[in-house]
Amino acid sequence: MNNVNLFLASIFAAIAVAAGAFGAHGLQQLTKDPAILQTYQTAVQYHFWHAMALLLAGLLSPFGQAKLNYWARQSFISGLVCFSGSLYLLTYFRLQQILSFTWIVFITPVGGLFFITGWVLLGLSFASFKQSN
Numbered sequence: 001m002n003n004v005n006l007f008l009a010s011i012f013a014a015i016a017v018a019a020g021a022f023g024a025h026g027l028q029q030l031t032k033d034p035a036i037l038q039t040y041q042t043a044v045q046y047h048f049w050h051a052m053a054l055l056l057a058g059l060l061s062p063f064g065q066a067k068l069n070y071w072a073r074q075s076f077i078s079g080l081v082c083f084s085g086s087l088y089l090l091t092y093f094r095l096q097q098i099l100s101f102t103w104i105v106f107i108t109p110v111g112g113l114f115f116i117t118g119w120v121l122l123g124l125s126f127a128s129f130k131q132s133n
Helices: 003-030 035-063 065-095 102-106 106-127
Strands: none
Touching: 003 035, 003 065, 003 102, 035 065, 065 102, 065 106, 102 106
8 A cells, every 4th residue: 555645645635625615615706707617616526536536546556456556546646736737727817817828728638638547557457466365
């Protein structure tokens, strides 16, 4: 079991809950724009689910092929930063009406690819694992 990833998963989950609370209470006071609110909600949802994926991968690491599990966890972390991070930044830029940084949306699908890669690698870590009796 990788304690660093379990620690990171817990921190990411705590940040996701705090971000969700801000979205439900603070952000709605700053804007009523449904596009901004939806972007932020998407960021929080993927953030939380993939913090849980990181936690799951860390807990299940003894039961799968170690190298694939490691890369699955790294992919989840990269996805969290790229996907949710870019959507959080996009929300901020839209709130501030800063239009010169809207290119940030091109980072979001890269994060999505990291998420997909993480799930595939996690599955493969179990498919290729050979138990010794």
